[in-house]
Amino acid sequence: MSDRADAEAPGSARTNARRDIDEVHLRGASPATVRGALADGDPLPGTAGFAGAVDGRLVRDALGRQPVFTEADDHDTWSFDPAALSDPDPVPAGHARDSEGDERVWRLPDPDPATDERAAVRAVREAVRGAIDEVPTEGLAVAFSGGVDSAALAARLDAPLYVAGFPDSHDVDAARTAAAKLDRELRVVELTHGDIERAVPEVAAATGRTDAMAVSIALPLYLVAKRAAADGFDRLAVGQGADELFGGYAKVARAPEDERVAADTVRGARREVVGTLPDQLERDVLALRAAGVEPVAPLLSDRVVAAALDLPGELLVTARGERKWALRLAVREWVPDPVAFREKKAVQYGSLVSRELDRLARQAGFKRRMDDHVERYVDSLR
Template sequence: MATLHGADAETVREALERGEPLPGTAGFAGEIDGKLVRDVLGREPLFLEGTEATATGETEDDAWAFEPTALEDPTPVPAGGVVDADEAGRVVPADVERRWTLPDPDPEPDHETALEALDDAIRTATDTARTAEREIAVAFSGGVDSALVAELLDAPLYVVGFPDSHDVEAARTAAEAMGRELTVVELEPADLERAVPEIVRATGRTNAMDVQIALPLYLVGERVAADGYDALAVGQGADELFGGYEKVVRLDHRVDAETTRGAVREQIRSLPDQLPRDVLTIRATGLEPVAPLLHDRVVEAALRLPDDLLADAETRKRAFRQVASRYLPEEVAMRDKKAVQYGSLVARELDRLARQNGYKRRMDDHVSKYVASLLENEVEGEGEVEDE
């Protein structure tokens, strides 16, 4: 079994020695030279066994893993963290050394310089993704993020959603504008019921929001894998890096920062909690995730963007859209999008299934309760088969 994911050992070793948080990788995690490491954005999952499990001797396995389901009481290694491998299972996250922290460079005052740096970084990231010996398809929603990834990777496009969903229609019109073919993966409610237990097992998460976000990734990944591809490219990270959320402009109660740039940094810091869900979901389909917009070089360029190239009241992700318009039709580069769980109608249909099965909206967190019931029902069914 590989002990280091996402980057070669020499690159990670040098990053440790120099304290370099963005050493030119797409993320990494694992064991090297007796240390457990996880990159500064947590792009690769890594978990420690909880101290209670190891203290009581409930597990005899290794005290760390890349998947939460391999441990009795998995606890994520904090992004940027370094732990002595011998201490795994005996430390809590608060005590983990943070070897790397997110850089805080001054903004680039010249707009053209900032845009050229971002363009170069995105091209570097997609060129790097293409050089790997793997067949890549793109999870395509018709929005600017996945469209730019698809254009620069020149990879096949797949969209997933219910027949009347926003994402399916948006992907069709965007693919037509780009002169590209599109494979549509149309969903029905039974697909959600079947996939939910697989996602929960892979990610260790049962809350409704995480499952709703993971479902489209899992279901499109299934089809991509069945069609013979090795990897699934996604546009993840663009909203966090480039100012894609309304709250970074409004600066309301949802953020602590007083500037758009500060609010964007807050969103970037949320990535280590989100990304393991997506990575583990895609890998559960047998595919390797590819996220060019989360490459170190892109992150570096994004961190140098000034407020007025991030977002304003009229346009969000301003710099990113300006770069994208160099490669995409204007209508695609400037298009707004819906979050995948809403654009695909997965959230609506999962809510409907929950209510049909007796989990009414008046119940607290009714969809999460329904998700848990699907897993319980499957476990009970497996037990009945074993009894026979």
């Protein structure tokens, strides 16, 4: 089985093509840890996600935090980078793949909700704090939008903060306000239409996505990462996973009335959106790597995932509709309340990238009356 994972540089996967899978090539965990997790079926063995080759099989962790791919018709040829393959097929999260096909080897636990709310919040606090404090800061920057997720990282990591958005965007304003409350310097990446036009084909090529939602989410991440990489940083701390794990979506808060979820409880709806993480993380990881940085996601570490899955529904969304309640209570120990309890827009809207991408598409002749007009515009730039 070959590994065509990296660029054509000395020691890269292309240079070392046709490497046998039994010569372990693994990201995010040691072979011993993965072998132990396979042996006992533990989906959360104390990592922040992993993928790669172990003992004749490709594996990808239960949340899909590290993507890995094979050729669709040749499972013996694989890569961490889909661009290195002619027809890449992702290994599903929680699976092992060999030449015979895929096998489900891990499933996320589905514990009964904790009954002691104070203890549950304390467990979240200890997990989040521990995961963040273990992050080395050499070569690290922080993607910072001013919300509770990125503020939890920024307040504990001695690393520069970056935000991307159009000059009048909510994210830039929120990040400036929050950075001031944290007494931290903020580096603002003010976006222009030219930035978007140049980045769109790069993001589409890196992620393999052209739909409007995927591209508009990936663009601000990519452009923040590009600036951080240009400034000499090779790792970017991100708050990915908090909305899914801690009940940050409106459709979760409105369950079961919201038709976008099938579940009839907040906890059930939360589990549904956690199930979307592998696909989302694949997009984000590939975009960030294409920009020249390696993502670091402390809020997706196994210890945080385990603490979040234990939460009762009322600590995800309160009776008053306040979302991510346990996370907000947990991090107020080191994040000022005006930041910890601030509601924030999704990145594609808070940065105004979604609005301006739509505007560029219409200016290029792709009108809203056309089906998938933004996607057609993205394809035209490729």
